[in-house]
Amino acid sequence: MQNIYAPISVKIAKIEEHSPSVKLFRLKRTDGKKFSAQKNGLIFTPGQFVLAGVWGYGEAPFGPASDPLNRNHIDIVVRKIGQTTSALHHMKEGSKITLRGPYGNGYPIENFLGKDIIMITGGCGLPPIAALIEYIINNRAKFGIVHLLYGASTPPDLLMKNRMKFWQKNIQIMLTVDKPICNWEGRTGLISECLLELKINPANTMVAMCGPGPMVNALEHLLNPMGISDKRIFISMERKMQCGVGRCQHCVTGNKYVCADGPVFNLDEIDKNWD
Amino acid sequence: MQNRFSKKLKIAIYDFTDCEGCEVKLVSIKERLVHLADRFNIVNWRLGQEKIKDGPYAAAIIEGTPVTQDEIDLLRELREKSKLIISLGACASIAGIPGIMNKSERKKWYAKIYGANYKPKGIDALPLSAYVKVNHMIHGCPVDEDELVRTLEELLSGKTPRYRRYSVCLECKLAGNQCRLLHKKICFGPITQGGCKAICISGGSPCYGCFGVREEANIPALVKILRRFASEKEINNHVTMFFNQIPEYKNVFKQALKNYKK
Amino acid sequence: MTTAPLQINLNGFLNELKKKFVVIDCRKNILAPKQYLFPAQETAFNFDIKKSRLKTLPPIKPFILFGLPLRDLEAITRLDEIMSRPNKNYYYFRRRSKTTIIGLTDEQFNIPPGGDLILQKLSPKDFAVMPVTAKGTVLIKKMALARPSKNIPASQYAENKTMPKLRLLLQDAEMLKDAVAWSWKNYPQIWDELAKICLGCGICAYVCPLCHCFSTEDSMDIAGKSCKRCQNWAACTLPEFSRVAGGHNFHKTLKERYYNWFYHKFARSYEEFGEPQCVACGRCQAACPARIDIEKILINITQKYKIANRA
Numbered sequence: 001m002q003n004i005y006a007p008i009s010v011k012i013a014k015i016e017e018h019s020p021s022v023k024l025f026r027l028k029r030t031d032g033k034k035f036s037a038q039k040n041g042l043i044f045t046p047g048q049f050v051l052a053g054v055w056g057y058g059e060a061p062f063g064p065a066s067d068p069l070n071r072n073h074i075d076i077v078v079r080k081i082g083q084t085t086s087a088l089h090h091m092k093e094g095s096k097i098t099l100r101g102p103y104g105n106g107y108p109i110e111n112f113l114g115k116d117i118i119m120i121t122g123g124c125g126l127p128p129i130a131a132l133i134e135y136i137i138n139n140r141a142k143f144g145i146v147h148l149l150y151g152a153s154t155p156p157d158l159l160m161k162n163r164m165k166f167w168q169k170n171i172q173i174m175l176t177v178d179k180p181i182c183n184w185e186g187r188t189g190l191i192s193e194c195l196l197e198l199k200i201n202p203a204n205t206m207v208a209m210c211g212p213g214p215m216v217n218a219l220e221h222l223l224n225p226m227g228i229s230d231k232r233i234f235i236s237m238e239r240k241m242q243c244g245v246g247r248c249q250h251c252v253t254g255n256k257y258v259c260a261d262g263p264v265f266n267l268d269e270i271d272k273n274w275d
Numbered sequence: 276m277q278n279r280f281s282k283k284l285k286i287a288i289y290d291f292t293d294c295e296g297c298e299v300k301l302v303s304i305k306e307r308l309v310h311l312a313d314r315f316n317i318v319n320w321r322l323g324q325e326k327i328k329d330g331p332y333a334a335a336i337i338e339g340t341p342v343t344q345d346e347i348d349l350l351r352e353l354r355e356k357s358k359l360i361i362s363l364g365a366c367a368s369i370a371g372i373p374g375i376m377n378k379s380e381r382k383k384w385y386a387k388i389y390g391a392n393y394k395p396k397g398i399d400a401l402p403l404s405a406y407v408k409v410n411h412m413i414h415g416c417p418v419d420e421d422e423l424v425r426t427l428e429e430l431l432s433g434k435t436p437r438y439r440r441y442s443v444c445l446e447c448k449l450a451g452n453q454c455r456l457l458h459k460k461i462c463f464g465p466i467t468q469g470g471c472k473a474i475c476i477s478g479g480s481p482c483y484g485c486f487g488v489r490e491e492a493n494i495p496a497l498v499k500i501l502r503r504f505a506s507e508k509e510i511n512n513h514v515t516m517f518f519n520q521i522p523e524y525k526n527v528f529k530q531a532l533k534n535y536k537k
Numbered sequence: 538m539t540t541a542p543l544q545i546n547l548n549g550f551l552n553e554l555k556k557k558f559v560v561i562d563c564r565k566n567i568l569a570p571k572q573y574l575f576p577a578q579e580t581a582f583n584f585d586i587k588k589s590r591l592k593t594l595p596p597i598k599p600f601i602l603f604g605l606p607l608r609d610l611e612a613i614t615r616l617d618e619i620m621s622r623p624n625k626n627y628y629y630f631r632r633r634s635k636t637t638i639i640g641l642t643d644e645q646f647n648i649p650p651g652g653d654l655i656l657q658k659l660s661p662k663d664f665a666v667m668p669v670t671a672k673g674t675v676l677i678k679k680m681a682l683a684r685p686s687k688n689i690p691a692s693q694y695a696e697n698k699t700m701p702k703l704r705l706l707l708q709d710a711e712m713l714k715d716a717v718a719w720s721w722k723n724y725p726q727i728w729d730e731l732a733k734i735c736l737g738c739g740i741c742a743y744v745c746p747l748c749h750c751f752s753t754e755d756s757m758d759i760a761g762k763s764c765k766r767c768q769n770w771a772a773c774t775l776p777e778f779s780r781v782a783g784g785h786n787f788h789k790t791l792k793e794r795y796y797n798w799f800y801h802k803f804a805r806s807y808e809e810f811g812e813p814q815c816v817a818c819g820r821c822q823a824a825c826p827a828r829i830d831i832e833k834i835l836i837n838i839t840q841k842y843k844i845a846n847r848a
Contacts (some may be wrong), residue, residue: 003628004624055764056757058766082783087433239787274718448567449577457824465736466736496734496827500828
C-alpha cells in the first residue's frame with residue numbers, strides 16, 4: 001500500500017536571500033532523477049503547492065516559484081514565520097530536506113490561452129504567480145497582453161528582483177510599495193490604484209491573484225465594475241494546509257478543502273462560503 | 276539541524292520558595308536526564324550538582340515563587356543574564372499553592388504566633404511573570420515528566436517551546452474516565468491546558484487547573500455548568516487553589532460568578 | 538439470513554475467543570472503536586538522524602474488536618470509505634487489515650451495517666452468530682462453532698432508544714444539509730447561544746466514531762538521535778485548528794468553530810460523501826460536559842428552516 005504522506009528526499013542546491021526574512025531555496029532530488037511531469041507536461045501547475053519539510057520540525061506548504069517546465073529543480077520561497085520555516089532558514093546549501101506534492105489545483109492555464117492576463121499579488125504572494133509568469137514567458141505567443149501588479153510594504157520586501165529584470169522584457173510590470181524607503185524611485189501607494197490605471201479589454205481578460213485576504217477583497221470590488229466577472233477571477237487562498245490531500249480538515253472553507261479543491265479557486269466558487 | 280549549536284547551551288536551574296517537587300520530577304526522568312546533562316551545560320542546580328557558573332545563560336529554569344526581596348532581586352538578576360526565563364511548575368508559572376495565601380487575617384496570626392514585635396519578611400506569593408518577562412511556562416503541580424522533556428527537547432532543537440493547545444479532556448477521555456461535570460462534581464478540565472494525562476481525574480480528584488488556563492477557554496460557560504450543582508463558595512475554594520493570582524481569576528472567573536443567574 | 542444462524546453462549550464464546558486471539562472488548566468504552574484503527578497518536582514516521590533514513594514501523598498484530606453495537610459497525614463502514622480518499626490511508630488500513638470486528642446487538646436488522654461477524658441476542662445468554670464477511674466465516678471455522686440455532690421470535694428484539702429523532706432526520710440528509718447551511722446566516726441566534734455554553738473542549742470530536750481530523754506534529758527524542766512525525770487527534774472547536782503560522786486564525790471565534798463541527802458533519806460531508814457523518818450513536822451528546830442536546834439543536838434548526846422556506 002502506497003503511503004501518500006511519505007515525502008521524497010531533496011537537496012538544497014542553492015539559497016538566495018530575497019529579503020531579511022525571505023529566502024529562495026532551489027531543490028533538486030537527491031537520487032539524481034528529474035522531477036516527474038504530470039499529465040499536462042508540467043512538474044506542477046502554477047498555483048499548485050508542495051509540502052517541504054524538515055524531520056523533527058514539520059512540513060509547510062509552498063507554491064513553487066520556478067519554471068514548471070524545468071524538471072531539474074523546484075524553487076520555493078520561504079518566509080521565516082513559524083517552526084518549519086525557521087528550521088528551513090537554518091539550512092545550508094547541500095542540506096537535505098523532504099518534499100511531497102504537488103497538491104491541489106493551480107491556475108487554469110488552458111483557460112488563460114489566447115487571453116490578456118492580469119496578475120495581481122502582494123507581499124509573499126508572488127511565488128505561485130512567478131511560476132505562472134515563467135510558464136507564460138515560455139509560451140509567450142499563446143497569450144495576449146500580460147500585466148503583473150505587485151505590491152509590498154517596503155522596497156526590500158519586493159521578492160525575486162533578479163527574475164524581475166528578465167520578466168520585464170516580456171510582460172508589463174507595475175511595482176508599488178507602501179513605504180518608499182531605500183531611495184525607492186518607483187511608485188508608492190495601493191495596488192488598487194495600479195489596477196485602475198490599466199487600459200484593458202475586459203471581454204478578453206483573465207485575472208490571477210495571490211495575496212493577503214484584505215487585498216483580494218478590496219480588488220474584487222474594483223474588478224467587477226471594470227467588466228471582469230467573478231468567473232474570470234482566480235485567486236489562490238491561504239489556509240492551514242497540513243495533510244495536503246483533503247483529510248486533516250484544518251484548511252476547510254465552506255464545503256471546500258483549500259488543499260485539495262484549491263488552493264486556486266474561481267472567485268465564483270468560494271465567495272458565498274460561510275467562512 | 277540537531278548539531279546547530281556548536282557550543283552546548285548553558286542552562287541554569289534555580290529554585291525559590293516551593294516544595295521542590297518539580298525538581299524531583301526532573302531527577303525522576305532517569306536516563307533521559309543523562310541525555311539532557313550530556314546535551315546541555317547544566318549549572319547552578321542546587322539540588323542536583325555543585326557546579327556554580329556565572330551567566331550569561333541560554334536559559335534559566337526557575338522553580339518556585341519568589342517571596343522575599345532577596346529572591347526577587349535574584350530573579351531580576353537572572354532575567355538580565357538569561358536569554359530565556361522558563362518557569363518550572365505551577366508555583367513559578369501561576370503562583371500555585373503559595374498563591375492561595377489569604378492576607379486578610381495575616382496580622383492577627385503574626386502577632387499570635389510570633390509575638391507583637393515580629394517584622395515579617397515575606398512578600399505576596401506571585402508568579403514569576405509579576406516581576407519579569409517569562410518566555411515559557413512548564414505547567415503542572417508537579418510538572419509532567421514527558422512535558423518537561425518535550426519542552427527541553429524543543430529548546431535543544433532551537434524551537435520556541437509550545438504550549439498544549441487542547442484541554443485536559445482529551446487525555447481524560449483517553450484515560451477512559453467518566454466526565455466529572457456530568458456527575459455533578461467540580462472539574463476545571465475543559466478550561467485547562469492538557470499535558471498532565473488527566474492523572475488527578477483518573478485518581479478520583481477534581482482537576483484544579485494546575486496546568487494553567489487553556490487559550491480562549493470559555494470560563495463563563497464552565498461557571499454556568501458548575502453553578503448548577505455547586506455553591507459560589509465551593510467553586511471559589513476550588514478556583515483559588517491554583518488560580519488565586521492569575522488575571523483570569525480576577526477578570527473572568529469572579530465576574531462570571533457574580534453575573535450568574537439561575 | 539437464509540440459513541439458520543449458529544447459536545452461542547456469549548460468555549463462553551468470549552472466553553474461548555480470548556484464548557485464541559487478541560481481543561479488545563469495546564462494550565464499556567467511552568471512546569468509539571475508531572481509537573483502535575485511527576489512534577489518538579499515530580507515529581507516522583520515525584527518522585533515524587545518524588543513518589539519515591526512516592525506520593520501519595513496528596508491525597501490527599491481528600486483533601479482534603468485540604461487542605460493537607450496530608451503529609458502531611455502520612460507523613466503521615463509513616470510516617473505511619472516508620479513509621479511502623483520495624487513496625487508501627496507509628496507517629488506517631495497516632490496522633484495519635489486521636482487524637476482525639464482531640458486532641453485538643439485540644436489535645433487528647435486514648442488511649448487516651458492517652463488521653465481520655454479528656452476534657444477535659436470542660436470550661440473555663444466548664446469541665445467534667451471523668457471518669458478514671469472509672473474515673467472519675473463517676473465524677467461525679477457527680472457533681469450531683457448529684450448533685444449529687432456534688428460530689428467533691421477533692418479539693425479543695429491542696429498539697435502539699438513542700437519538701431516535703436524529704436518526705429520522707439523518708434519513709433526509711439533503712434537507713438536513715440545507716438546514717444547517719441555511720442556519721449560519723438565517724438563524725445566527727442559535728449559534729450565538731451555543732457559543733455561550735459550549736466549552737470548546739473538543740470532547741464531541743474525540744468521542745465521535747466518525748470525526749477524523751488530525752494534526753501533524755514533529756518531535757525529536759531527547760538523545761537527539763531520532764525524529765518522530767505523529768498524526769494526532771485534533772478537534773475543530775480548539776482555537777489552533779484553523780490558525781496558520783504567523784498567528785492569523787481563519788476561524789477566530791468559538792461560534793465559527795462550533796458551527797464548523799456541525800457544518801462538517803451535516804453539510805460538507807453530504808457534499809463530499811452524499812451522506813452526513815453521523816450514525817446517531819449518541820456519544821457526543823452523552824459526553825458533552827455542557828449537556829448540549831445536539832439532537833434538539835438539529836430538530837430546532839430544521840423546524841426553523843422548514844418554516845422559513847415554506848413559502
